[in-house]
Amino acid sequence: xxxxxxxxxxxxxxxxVNLNIYPGEVHVIMGENGAGKSTLMKIxxxxxxxxxxxxxxxxxxxxxxxxxxxxxxxxxxxxQELSVINELSALENLFVxxxxxxxxxxxxxxxxxxxxxxxxxxxxGVVDWPLMExxxxxxxxxxxxxIDLRKPVGELPIAHxxxxxxxxxxxRHTRVLVMDEPxxxxxxxxxxxxxxxxxxxxxxGTSVVFISHKMGEVREIGDRFTILKxxxxxxxxxxxxVTNDDLVRMMVGRTVKQFFLTEHAxxxxxxxxxxxxxxSSYDKRQVVDVSFNVYSGEILGFAGLVGSGRTExxxxxxxxxxxxxxxxxxxxxxxxxxxxxxSVKNGMAYITESRRNTGYMPNFSIKTNIAVSRSIKISPMxxxxxxxxxxxxxxxxxxxxKLLRVKCASVEQNITELSGGNQQKVLVGKWMCxxxxxxxxxxxxxxxxxxxxxxxxxIMRDLSTAGKxxxxxxxxxxxxxxxxxxxxxxxxxxxxxxxxxxxxxxEEILNLAISGKGNR
Amino acid sequence: MNRKQLxxxxxxYGTLCILVIIVIFFxxxxxxxxxxxxxxxxxFVQSAITILVALGEFFAILIAGIDLSVGSILALxxxxxxxxxxxxxxxxxxxLIGGILVGIVLGAINGSLVNFTGLHPFxxxxxxxAIFRGVTLIISGANPVFGxxxxxxxxxxxxxxxxxxxxxxxxxxxxxxxxxxxxSRLGRNIYALGGNRDAAYFSGIDVKLHTxxxxxISGVCAGLAGVLxxxxxxxxxxxxxxxxxxxxxxxxxxxxxxxxxxxxxxxSVVIGGLIIGTISNGLNMLQIQTFYQLVVMxxxxxxxxxxxxxxxxxx
Numbered sequence: 001x002x003x004x005x006x007x008x009x010x011x012x013x014x015x016x017v018n019l020n021i022y023p024g025e026v027h028v029i030m031g032e033n034g035a036g037k038s039t040l041m042k043i044x045x046x047x048x049x050x051x052x053x054x055x056x057x058x059x060x061x062x063x064x065x066x067x068x069x070x071x072x073x074x075x076x077x078x079x080q081e082l083s084v085i086n087e088l089s090a091l092e093n094l095f096v097x098x099x100x101x102x103x104x105x106x107x108x109x110x111x112x113x114x115x116x117x118x119x120x121x122x123x124x125g126v127v128d129w130p131l132m133e134x135x136x137x138x139x140x141x142x143x144x145x146x147i148d149l150r151k152p153v154g155e156l157p158i159a160h161x162x163x164x165x166x167x168x169x170x171x172r173h174t175r176v177l178v179m180d181e182p183x184x185x186x187x188x189x190x191x192x193x194x195x196x197x198x199x200x201x202x203x204x205g206t207s208v209v210f211i212s213h214k215m216g217e218v219r220e221i222g223d224r225f226t227i228l229k230x231x232x233x234x235x236x237x238x239x240x241x242v243t244n245d246d247l248v249r250m251m252v253g254r255t256v257k258q259f260f261l262t263e264h265a266x267x268x269x270x271x272x273x274x275x276x277x278x279x280s281s282y283d284k285r286q287v288v289d290v291s292f293n294v295y296s297g298e299i300l301g302f303a304g305l306v307g308s309g310r311t312e313x314x315x316x317x318x319x320x321x322x323x324x325x326x327x328x329x330x331x332x333x334x335x336x337x338x339x340x341x342x343s344v345k346n347g348m349a350y351i352t353e354s355r356r357n358t359g360y361m362p363n364f365s366i367k368t369n370i371a372v373s374r375s376i377k378i379s380p381m382x383x384x385x386x387x388x389x390x391x392x393x394x395x396x397x398x399x400x401x402k403l404l405r406v407k408c409a410s411v412e413q414n415i416t417e418l419s420g421g422n423q424q425k426v427l428v429g430k431w432m433c434x435x436x437x438x439x440x441x442x443x444x445x446x447x448x449x450x451x452x453x454x455x456x457x458x459i460m461r462d463l464s465t466a467g468k469x470x471x472x473x474x475x476x477x478x479x480x481x482x483x484x485x486x487x488x489x490x491x492x493x494x495x496x497x498x499x500x501x502x503x504x505x506x507e508e509i510l511n512l513a514i515s516g517k518g519n520r
Numbered sequence: 521m522n523r524k525q526l527x528x529x530x531x532x533y534g535t536l537c538i539l540v541i542i543v544i545f546f547x548x549x550x551x552x553x554x555x556x557x558x559x560x561x562x563x564f565v566q567s568a569i570t571i572l573v574a575l576g577e578f579f580a581i582l583i584a585g586i587d588l589s590v591g592s593i594l595a596l597x598x599x600x601x602x603x604x605x606x607x608x609x610x611x612x613x614x615x616l617i618g619g620i621l622v623g624i625v626l627g628a629i630n631g632s633l634v635n636f637t638g639l640h641p642f643x644x645x646x647x648x649x650a651i652f653r654g655v656t657l658i659i660s661g662a663n664p665v666f667g668x669x670x671x672x673x674x675x676x677x678x679x680x681x682x683x684x685x686x687x688x689x690x691x692x693x694x695x696x697x698x699x700x701x702x703x704s705r706l707g708r709n710i711y712a713l714g715g716n717r718d719a720a721y722f723s724g725i726d727v728k729l730h731t732x733x734x735x736x737i738s739g740v741c742a743g744l745a746g747v748l749x750x751x752x753x754x755x756x757x758x759x760x761x762x763x764x765x766x767x768x769x770x771x772x773x774x775x776x777x778x779x780x781x782x783x784x785x786x787x788s789v790v791i792g793g794l795i796i797g798t799i800s801n802g803l804n805m806l807q808i809q810t811f812y813q814l815v816v817m818x819x820x821x822x823x824x825x826x827x828x829x830x831x832x833x834x835x
Contacts, residue, residue, distance in 0.1 A: 340723075361716045377724070383709060383726060389703065
């Protein structure tokens with residue numbers, strides 16, 4: 001790809017990007033949110049048309065690629081947002097749009113790839129389930145995916161859904177595989193498996209384009225890198241030739257000191273800010289008798305495997321999930337909640353793990369998304385009563401925009417036009433302006449670039465210094481170790497142990513998370 | 521004007537353009553009768569009931585739901601209002617109880633059922649539509665009810681100053697609801713609910729309470745329309761309002777309300793209602809039989825919305 005330019009309504013999303021992908025390499029693309037990575041990939045796969053520049057495939061120059069051409073060239077993309085169909089089984093998802101048809105029932109060719117371009121009549125036919133099960137099972141085995149392929153995908157955990165997404169693409173003829181932050185919802189074991197697959201593909205001559213923010217991953221798997229910044233290529237080369245600091249400097253255009261936990265004493269003799277006792281979910285399998293304290297100036301982390309019940313616990317605290325028992329006290333006052341309305345009024349904030357599903361309103365501007373919860377908090381009658389004070393809300397939105405450094409043209413812009421990291425900042429801003437005492441951050445840096453990550457950490461630290469109780473759920477161990485003062489490790493619905501953040505190690509946490517027992 | 525400007529222009533004034541096109545169309549076909557000032561006033565009067573019902577329906581669609589029971593609510597509240605007056609209640613009291621209170625209660629039944637069962641409003645209101653119609657038939661013995669005070673009819677069919685009373689009522693209700701949607705927290709919460717129900721819930725919006733209120737608004741609008749309809753006909757018909765949900769939904773959709781929720785504006789819904797009223801009146805002027813009118817009406821609805829989507833596609 002040479003000199004690619006893409007403009008959206010006068011704004012340059014890409015401004016002359018060059019990208020060379022060689023056969024059999026893992027090419028890492030890095031850059032802050034909004035740097036243009038996703039846009040570039042959408043041009044590569046034919047979803048967007050470039051405003052200028054050329055795309056050269058096998059020596060043939062194109063001014064643009066159509067999705068059909070991309071498929072012919074074997075360019076496949078796995079997006080950040082999953083595209084599996086929840087209602088269909090895993091098997092059906094693997095074969096969606098190209099199910100094999102039995103011989104003699106309209107399908108003369110058993111090869112699934114050859115079915116492209118077949119006539120309508122040929123498409124009607126009897127699905128060859130045994131063949132599908134054989135091929136699907138082989139694929140699942142190759143990926144080390146131990147699931148019932150006949151189960152609807154919606155019932156599987158997110159990590160498994162992502163593996164199915166990957167399997168789906170691998171079943172097609174693929175020469176260039178693009179993965180947009182594929183590891184953000186995978187556990188370490190699954191990431192290892194994914195890397196094994198990537199290495200295997202590389203050995204077979206497939207090029208893998210890997211978009212990631214995680215230095216560890218880049219080091220482990222990347223051969224070559226390209227760094228984008230504000231829509232331009234700012235650096236490219238071989239991964240072993242550069243240091244992590246070099247990469248970060250290129251990405252943000254300045255040297256960012258890695259976030260360190262500032263040494264500070266926390267007085268655990270005095271009464272805790274937040275005291276949670278004996279919380280159990282109504283569904284006995286999800287959260288079992290959890291108690292913990294958060295002290296002034298402290299960030300309490302929750303580590304654990306995906307599906308261990310951390311998010312469910314947070315939902316029980318916030319009142320969005322039915323609770324069988326439990327008590328929540330803030331500075332000695334009972335703030336046990338019956339529902340989210342009360343939680344907001346009581347001064348709780350919950351930054352959920354899914355921006356799109358439980359975070360923002362897609363039909364609202366940045367400003368309105370910021371203002372909506374605050375308006376519930378300050379309104380009598382459960383948020384029903386009162387008029388919108390437009391000027392005041394503009395001022396608040398503007399203030400949060402500056403404070404959190406949200407990159408946008410104006411706060412009147414629709415929130416869906418922002419990049420993931422900026423959307424996350426808006427959601428943090430939405431809760432900040434409700435002036436809460438308790439913050440729950442559930443995977444707050446998922447899909448966010450390094451710069452924005454350290455900004456979010458800093459916000460969390462500032463809030464805790466100001467005496468707010470901060471809870472952070474994270475599946476990224478380095479992050480949780482760097483940010484949290486204490487780490488509660490979750491194992492099948494309850495806290496296995498609480499570790500000191502300054503002395504805990506990744507191995508220790510993992511052991512607890514997997515077995516529920518420490519190795520000391 | 522490029523495509524993008526056209527789309528944004530259409531977003532703002534598309535519904536109005538459709539109205540203008542339809543007015544020109546009928547003026548050309550029946551110039552003598554259609555454009556007479558009397559007939560223009562008549563169009564507004566005829567549209568008033570449709571607009572009222574559509575205003576309520578708008579809220580149900582705004583939260584990505586629907587209210588199929590508006591026609592039956594119209595009939596039942598019109599019937600109860602008439603019964604109360606025949607039983608000797610003062611017309612004002614009868615309207616307050618029969619029109620407004622009954623409308624609110626029936627809407628509250630819809631909303632509570634939606635909240636309690638968690639079923640889609642389509643199913644709930646499909647059921648209550650039959651129930652409310654059945655109750656109307658039971659209490660009336662399937663006979664029209666008439667013989668209520670003359671003042672009731674003159675007050676609701678006459679002019680206030682020089683504007684017909686139904687038009688005044690529709691305009692006042694539209695103005696109040698516009699204020700709610702554009703300026704109040706309640707209105708914004710409803711938009712939030714339509715945009716992303718789960719996110720609204722996690723943001724602290726009382727989802728069930730707002731769903732209840734939405735159906736109460738829909739109910740009271742249909743109830744008021746029922747009172748108007750009773751006055752207009754001079755009798756409460758047990759079959760009144762049958763099929764009105766179609767026109768109400770059509771008005772809201774022609775007015776650009778998104779079926780997926782969270783998008784739409786009150787003024788456009790009012791214009792949507794006027795479009796339906798104009799088509800109906802225009803077809804009458806062309807002396808097209810009622811049965812054929814339904815066919816034409818349905819086709820025009822599809823055409824209008826298709827046109828809207830085609831032009832608005834670039835946004």
